[in-house]
Amino acid sequence: MPNIVSFQQGNAAMKQLLGGKGANLAEMTRAGLPVPPGFTITTEVCRRFYDGGGQLPAGLMEELNQSMRELEAAKQQRFGDPMQPLLVSVRSGSVTSMPGMMDTILNLGLNDETVKGLAVMTGNARFAYDCYRRLIQMFGNVVFDIESHHFELGLRRLKRKLRLEQDSEIPAEGWIELIASYKAVIAKEAGRPFPQSVSEQLELAVAAVFRSWNNHRAQFYRRLHHIPDEQGTAVNIQAMVFGNMGGDCGTGVLFTRNPSTGEDVLYGEYLMNAQGEDVVAGVRTPVPIAKLKAEMPDIYEQLFQTAKALELHYRDMQDIEFTVEQGKLYLLQTRSGKRTAQAAVKIAVEQVKEGLISHGEAILRIEPFHLDQLLHRAIDTDRPLDVLATGLPASPGAATGLAVFDADTAEAWAREGRKVILVRSETTPEDIHGVLAAEGVLTSRGGMTSHAAVVARGMGKPCVCGCDAVGIEGREFSVKLSDGRTVTISEGDQVSIDGASGRVIRGAVSLREPVLTAELSELLAWADEIRTLQVYTNADTPEDAAKARHFGAEGIGLCRTEHMFMQAARVPVVQSMILAETADERAKALQQLLPMQQEDFEGIFRAMDGLPVTIRLLDPPLHEFLPNLEQLVLQQERMSHNPAVEPEQRAKLDSLLRKVRTLHEMNPMLGTRGCRLGLVLPDIYEMQVEAIFRAAVQCKQAGMDVRPDIMIPLVGHANELKRMRELVVRTASEVLGKLNHAADCISYQIGTMIEVPRAAITAGQIAQHADFFSFGTNDLTQMTFGYSRDDAEGKFLTHYVETELLPNNPFQVLDQDGVGQLMEWAVERGKTVKPLLKTGICGEHGGDKPSIFFCHAIGLDYVSCSPYRVPVARIAAAQAQLTAPNVWK
Amino acid sequence: MPNIVSFQQGNAAMKQLLGGKGANLAEMTRAGLPVPPGFTITTEVCRRFYDGGGQLPAGLMEELNQSMRELEAAKQQRFGDPMQPLLVSVRSGSVTSMPGMMDTILNLGLNDETVKGLAVMTGNARFAYDCYRRLIQMFGNVVFDIESHHFELGLRRLKRKLRLEQDSEIPAEGWIELIASYKAVIAKEAGRPFPQSVSEQLELAVAAVFRSWNNHRAQFYRRLHHIPDEQGTAVNIQAMVFGNMGGDCGTGVLFTRNPSTGEDVLYGEYLMNAQGEDVVAGVRTPVPIAKLKAEMPDIYEQLFQTAKALELHYRDMQDIEFTVEQGKLYLLQTRSGKRTAQAAVKIAVEQVKEGLISHGEAILRIEPFHLDQLLHRAIDTDRPLDVLATGLPASPGAATGLAVFDADTAEAWAREGRKVILVRSETTPEDIHGVLAAEGVLTSRGGMTSHAAVVARGMGKPCVCGCDAVGIEGREFSVKLSDGRTVTISEGDQVSIDGASGRVIRGAVSLREPVLTAELSELLAWADEIRTLQVYTNADTPEDAAKARHFGAEGIGLCRTEHMFMQAARVPVVQSMILAETADERAKALQQLLPMQQEDFEGIFRAMDGLPVTIRLLDPPLHEFLPNLEQLVLQQERMSHNPAVEPEQRAKLDSLLRKVRTLHEMNPMLGTRGCRLGLVLPDIYEMQVEAIFRAAVQCKQAGMDVRPDIMIPLVGHANELKRMRELVVRTASEVLGKLNHAADCISYQIGTMIEVPRAAITAGQIAQHADFFSFGTNDLTQMTFGYSRDDAEGKFLTHYVETELLPNNPFQVLDQDGVGQLMEWAVERGKTVKPLLKTGICGEHGGDKPSIFFCHAIGLDYVSCSPYRVPVARIAAAQAQLTAPNVWK
Numbered sequence A, B: 001m002p003n004i005v006s007f008q009q010g011n012a013a014m015k016q017l018l019g020g021k022g023a024n025l026a027e028m029t030r031a032g033l034p035v036p037p038g039f040t041i042t043t044e045v046c047r048r049f050y051d052g053g054g055q056l057p058a059g060l061m062e063e064l065n066q067s068m069r070e071l072e073a074a075k076q077q078r079f080g081d082p083m084q085p086l087l088v089s090v091r092s093g094s095v096t097s098m099p100g101m102m103d104t105i106l107n108l109g110l111n112d113e114t115v116k117g118l119a120v121m122t123g124n125a126r127f128a129y130d131c132y133r134r135l136i137q138m139f140g141n142v143v144f145d146i147e148s149h150h151f152e153l154g155l156r157r158l159k160r161k162l163r164l165e166q167d168s169e170i171p172a173e174g175w176i177e178l179i180a181s182y183k184a185v186i187a188k189e190a191g192r193p194f195p196q197s198v199s200e201q202l203e204l205a206v207a208a209v210f211r212s213w214n215n216h217r218a219q220f221y222r223r224l225h226h227i228p229d230e231q232g233t234a235v236n237i238q239a240m241v242f243g244n245m246g247g248d249c250g251t252g253v254l255f256t257r258n259p260s261t262g263e264d265v266l267y268g269e270y271l272m273n274a275q276g277e278d279v280v281a282g283v284r285t286p287v288p289i290a291k292l293k294a295e296m297p298d299i300y301e302q303l304f305q306t307a308k309a310l311e312l313h314y315r316d317m318q319d320i321e322f323t324v325e326q327g328k329l330y331l332l333q334t335r336s337g338k339r340t341a342q343a344a345v346k347i348a349v350e351q352v353k354e355g356l357i358s359h360g361e362a363i364l365r366i367e368p369f370h371l372d373q374l375l376h377r378a379i380d381t382d383r384p385l386d387v388l389a390t391g392l393p394a395s396p397g398a399a400t401g402l403a404v405f406d407a408d409t410a411e412a413w414a415r416e417g418r419k420v421i422l423v424r425s426e427t428t429p430e431d432i433h434g435v436l437a438a439e440g441v442l443t444s445r446g447g448m449t450s451h452a453a454v455v456a457r458g459m460g461k462p463c464v465c466g467c468d469a470v471g472i473e474g475r476e477f478s479v480k481l482s483d484g485r486t487v488t489i490s491e492g493d494q495v496s497i498d499g500a501s502g503r504v505i506r507g508a509v510s511l512r513e514p515v516l517t518a519e520l521s522e523l524l525a526w527a528d529e530i531r532t533l534q535v536y537t538n539a540d541t542p543e544d545a546a547k548a549r550h551f552g553a554e555g556i557g558l559c560r561t562e563h564m565f566m567q568a569a570r571v572p573v574v575q576s577m578i579l580a581e582t583a584d585e586r587a588k589a590l591q592q593l594l595p596m597q598q599e600d601f602e603g604i605f606r607a608m609d610g611l612p613v614t615i616r617l618l619d620p621p622l623h624e625f626l627p628n629l630e631q632l633v634l635q636q637e638r639m640s641h642n643p644a645v646e647p648e649q650r651a652k653l654d655s656l657l658r659k660v661r662t663l664h665e666m667n668p669m670l671g672t673r674g675c676r677l678g679l680v681l682p683d684i685y686e687m688q689v690e691a692i693f694r695a696a697v698q699c700k701q702a703g704m705d706v707r708p709d710i711m712i713p714l715v716g717h718a719n720e721l722k723r724m725r726e727l728v729v730r731t732a733s734e735v736l737g738k739l740n741h742a743a744d745c746i747s748y749q750i751g752t753m754i755e756v757p758r759a760a761i762t763a764g765q766i767a768q769h770a771d772f773f774s775f776g777t778n779d780l781t782q783m784t785f786g787y788s789r790d791d792a793e794g795k796f797l798t799h800y801v802e803t804e805l806l807p808n809n810p811f812q813v814l815d816q817d818g819v820g821q822l823m824e825w826a827v828e829r830g831k832t833v834k835p836l837l838k839t840g841i842c843g844e845h846g847g848d849k850p851s852i853f854f855c856h857a858i859g860l861d862y863v864s865c866s867p868y869r870v871p872v873a874r875i876a877a878a879q880a881q882l883t884a885p886n887v888w889k
Helices: A012-030 A043-051 A060-075 A114-122 A125-142 A148-162 A172-190 A198-212 A216-225 A276-281 A290-295 A297-314 A341-353 A359-364 A368-375 A407-415 A429-437 A451-459 A518-530 A542-550 A571-579 A583-607 A629-640 A647-663 A675-680 A682-701 A718-738 A757-761 A763-767 A777-785 A796-802 A816-833 A849-857 A867-883 B012-030 B043-051 B060-075 B114-122 B125-142 B148-162 B172-190 B198-212 B216-225 B276-281 B289-295 B297-314 B341-353 B359-364 B368-375 B407-415 B429-437 B451-459 B518-530 B542-550 B571-579 B583-607 B629-640 B647-663 B675-680 B682-701 B718-738 B757-761 B763-767 B777-785 B796-802 B816-833 B849-857 B867-883
Strands: A004-006 A038-041 A088-094 A104-108 A233-239 A250-255 A267-272 A318-325 A328-336 A387-390 A392-395 A398-404 A420-424 A440-443 A463-465 A471-473 A476-480 A486-490 A494-498 A503-506 A534-538 A556-560 A612-616 A707-712 A749-754 A772-775 A838-841 A862-865 B004-006 B038-041 B088-094 B104-108 B233-239 B250-255 B267-272 B318-325 B328-336 B387-390 B392-395 B398-404 B420-424 B440-443 B463-465 B471-473 B476-480 B486-490 B494-498 B503-506 B534-538 B556-560 B612-616 B707-712 B749-754 B772-775 B838-841 B862-865
Touching (some): A004 A012, A004 A060, A012 A038, A012 A043, A012 A088, A012 A297, A012 A328, A038 A060, A043 A233, A060 A233, A088 A198, A104 A198, A125 A148, A148 A172, A198 A233, A297 A318, A341 A518, A359 A518, A359 A867, A368 A849, A368 A867, A392 A451, A398 A407, A407 A420, A420 A429, A420 A494, A440 A451, A451 A463, A518 A867, A556 A862, A571 A583, A571 A647, A583 A612, A583 A682, A629 A647, A675 B796, A682 A707, A707 A772, A718 A749, A718 A763, A749 A757, A749 A763, A757 A763, A757 A816, A757 B777, A757 B816, A763 A772, A763 A816, A772 A816, A777 B757, A777 B777, A796 B675, A816 A838, A816 A849, A849 A867, B004 B060, B012 B038, B012 B043, B012 B297, B012 B328, B043 B198, B060 B233, B088 B198, B104 B198, B125 B172, B148 B172, B198 B233, B250 B289, B297 B318, B297 B328, B341 B368, B341 B518, B359 B518, B392 B451, B398 B407, B407 B420, B407 B429, B420 B429, B420 B494, B440 B451, B451 B463, B463 B494, B518 B867, B534 B542, B542 B867, B556 B862, B583 B612, B583 B682, B675 B718, B682 B707, B682 B718, B707 B718, B707 B772, B718 B749, B718 B763, B749 B757, B749 B763, B757 B763, B757 B816, B763 B772, B772 B816, B816 B838, B816 B849, B849 B867, B862 B867
Parallel strands (some): A398 A420, A420 A440, A440 A463, A534 A556, A534 A862, A749 A772, A772 A838, A838 A862, B398 B420, B420 B440, B440 B463, B534 B556, B534 B862, B612 B707, B772 B838, B838 B862
Antiparallel strands (some): A088 A104, A088 A233, A250 A267, A250 A318, A387 A503, A392 A463, B004 B038, B088 B233, B250 B267, B250 B318, B392 B463, B471 B476, B494 B503
């Protein structure tokens, strides 16, 4: 394998070896585009650089010099020649684009002698010394690690002295003076002079670029984007062209389409008489590309044609860097342009219509995760925001409203038509009605999978979690700003949150509504034609169900019945059911709950007419519906000191406390919940089944096509499902009998969550009693790892992810080696016993792209996710089919 | 397959079809022993009886009548013949012995006519009518379900009227009068007369015996002994012989050796002029068998010879029923005799010496579980015990001492030499020093796997758990007895517990010390020759280690270091380590703990000189070492109302409460514990490793062979073990360096617990960093099932086992389908990656026989169990090898 590849030799397919930039420069060169000559030192050399402890491999310099000789021949200049000096740029270029993360040195090859030659050669001494001072600064920065402010200080002093405002006004003599002071900075900070030998310059620069692969921000970026450390960077050495040699020079960046809206127009900006860096650094304000048409019509036309040609060549929107040197256009870089979700959708759909790409390619162009931007409200303002703090971006979307500090106030104010943001240290199931009433939720504790986060995502409400800068005291919170000021937000004050970025903002902000654009709808329709994986939704209310259906959900994969128990009006009935001392008392409370539940189900059946609705019977431990133990203990203690309290009040509290203690569990996650409840207290499940079938009959009589599926939670042993199946079948036929309907008038299925490791392991036994499996990957992850969601984050899990012990938070990205292995086993064993077994996933992973790919690969029939994630999942499912055809079907 | 098999046709090998009793009667008949003629209706017929909804299969009665004809021919009598009536017994006989659980009817064939014939035939009217009244009573009882007291009432009235004391004094006329009243009882209670047709009697009796397979006590017994419901019972019909025909008659039971001590003498008792039932019913007191030698020397001699022959024939100690009818010996039954553990060992060893059985057979004769009786103290008294209540038999052994109600008092009193029983509602890790100090533990809450139970078993202390009849209030407990009295035991009162039966006894009782008898030692030596599975022990103290070594442990498989943190003197240091605000403060506390831990390890290494010691680094969550959150909240509330409290006292409590809240977890079982602690706070593990290696060097210098193995708990991802391994290796080499020792002077291994499902699933990855795997099946069961040990029992798990949803409590008997499947995978994958990987089990299942069999089958290298279980495991491991040769080796 060669260590160095010239732009003539390379091509776009050599991206692994040459990096993205090098491969593209070679590709453009091969296409006959005007690219300054150059070559690439491969990523393989970078790996050897690190293997060798940060030394350039032996022999590399000889090859490098040989390549420089070829460059000299091409440019008719010589490196270090005092008359016709060749100048080069030395740039990083990784396989995966990491914009701005690594280092670049321009104008390499200048020294005290060659600068004079450049001045003569270009007839522009001012330009030549400007180049030289730029080199010294960049070199000091990149090679010797000297902070920029040392150099900026000198420049500021010079301008003060010359009484000038703009760098462009400084004459050659000014730059010469500055060069002397820059050299002094180098000597002082680096302990050695700026090297006058150009080949020493080159060697030091190449090593420095390799080193920059491991600088702090590059490492951070790689971790963030899951780029392997072993990939390494290439180094591109290219003859310099100058956009700053005079009025017929310039430099700019260009997108072949508008990266923000997707519109098919050239988009970009440029600066006359400047180097690329001036554009990036923001020292001067660049001019929109459209102006170039007037300023340099030939160049504009050439650029326009080149842009079209490049788009055609790469079959994607391009992000191009160009320089005009004395009226001649050079292309310095082209790559696929980054774009907003909106632009991505529009460009992909239009490129299909232009015949450029296929439906499948269009779908693969979309990063499903970015669609979130389109599907939620966003902040829509140019005003600077008064950001108070940043928490975890727990549920996307922006919201604005009055701060309230408890669920009851949230509900009361919302009923009066006021928009509110619920602010809590953390939420509990008792706050659900408050979350429902609020525009968004802000908590000071808890992670991405805390109760507030999970519930908010389920409801599609914006949520910022674990914002520990927010100190809540009673009915206000305060934030200490970095400047030392403390801002206090009291109940009723306007506050805004952005659940996509985690920002907490003082005051109201204007919001932009999400829309399913025509292009997105078209793209989704193509995705539906391609994908084999169905997309269901998790929805607990008719509103959510309708929303999900609008977004294309093909059924409800998870309808949680516990949230129906949490509505404020129902909590007392639910509590009296739990606190009942006798079966009779409990039966009475259940009879009160029955019509409420029936109404819930009717609403959902109506919204999902013709589609399956998978209803999970009650899952959480009963104590979640009761007051907090610690609070009760305190209350009891206080009552004992209060002579005004009536004995029966005391007795009532004592009895409540006793019951709460009885139900209290050391590890509620592993306690009496799910079907364990259904087995110990079957009457609750019987009531729920009765409500389902009464609702089904009502809707059927109203002419609807009702398709209820009943799902048993937390099964770990086949016998649990067997008995629960018996209970459902028996209760259903009793209810239908009472309503004078045949037992088979409503067709329904009975299935189970697979969320306990043992259920996955013994899936063959369990499948005998199941019509479907639904993987509850939240709980399955908890138990397979032995991580409590409530505790892990903020304690050890954050530490694990930060120190790269784990590649990801397994509650966000499905752990394929562990949890996924169990799923694969379960599907295989389940389908062996029952080939027509329906399988799906209803954990939060159902909306995550790699997890959807995995679900597709192991042959699941559907994924179920929150309503707003349905379009995301439709795209991801199609991508999965396009990239990894389903091996099971 | 025949429905009916005569005694001449059957043999001992046909036990599945004929039941134990039928097969043995046939075997004895074939051996020429004096067995009354008869035949057996097979267990297959019983299954068809139940499949047919409780109806005798069609055609059975014809076959039955045919068999009765053959019996008539053999006995020269006719069934229902008024002159020479044939009488038969109808008895159940299941495959697995279920003594007394099912029904029997004797004297069948008597009616108002045949009774006269019997009187003439035997010349004994009194005897004939006695038989008849017995038949009516048993028939009423078994066939018509009439309770005994209806009949007993009539008998008592008759005796009062005749002014007689003994049944044997009642003349024929008395019996005739009683028969009339018995018939009236039948007519009234059953609504139909006692059947005079003998073939109707037979048909009803056979059906009733089949029905008795499903009576309540038989079902209960089967569940208790894991006998499958499908096994069914056979019915044996046999010509009657009479032990009650006069002074030359009698009946008795006989063991061929003493079933209590194992001594090689005939053991048993008999009654002259009686039916077998009289022996069982305890109406008359039977006479020791030795007296028969004087009373009927010929019969005794014949019996002696028969006993020896039967023992030789069956190669095991026999339990024989016999009847002497007019001077002629008949054998009615023989079966392997039940025996105490002590007898079982003695008999097995002596039978080997007699050349009767092999070493292997001797080992297979021992039920390992019963050895527990020999290895713990037992109650040794003939006085009636004052049993107050019965709880769960949580840890075997008996103890007696003064009741104390908190751990500190237990420790203080024990230090003064007083023996104490620690009584708590439940124990927590803070009570450990109290458990250590006490003779035994009694709790009113918690199950077989509660903290108290686990700790007590680990220490070999007797424990009775979950005894909810015990109401603890402050420093006393009271029990409400069934007679309405309430007994109160105050601190300092004598109380005793029997951890094998769960009994709580008022006052002191005398105890018998356990001994490893010469016979048991010999048997264990044979087991050691046979077994391939090694037996390690779980031991946390030098005392336990020494005890286990005495019992034959070949190493320590689990040395828990947290118990070392729990000693009263250390708790403040441990707390200051946890509460440290800075790394420095924590380091100081750890430095204080270091010499203490070092001393612990030195003691254990000394006790295990030459054997491996597997030390598990700290496992439980830190909050277990801190005061209880609820208590602190209450304390804070009380302080806030107490003006006398100093501000700094208040601040100290506030700060403590804050820390406890920080460490508080919703689900501590799934929280920050095990290696998660080691990763987040590495200095604790570093201290422990330092202590281990300092101790190892000390012991090595004292000439010992030290073999420390270091075990990392709660690993779920290979990276966790990788990092912990690095920590151990680094710390060990640093410590050894500081002590001027080479890094390889102590040879040690580093391994991991496999107790998180993900660890088992990804065992191939984890094995790359492990020298050994130790299955922590307690936690593995918790997470695989999703059952919290602390919560499941007493809530849903008891319900699950009682309703047979689960075959067993999976914390007691390893769940092979789920947890076992994970273990099998882990061993397979681990050994694929590392063929020499050492594997073992250190959960409580390590002492359970079926679990040991399973561990042997999947190829583990060792099981580790509590010291007292070591002999049990040695026997079970040998049995596993004898019955299922290891397929892995």
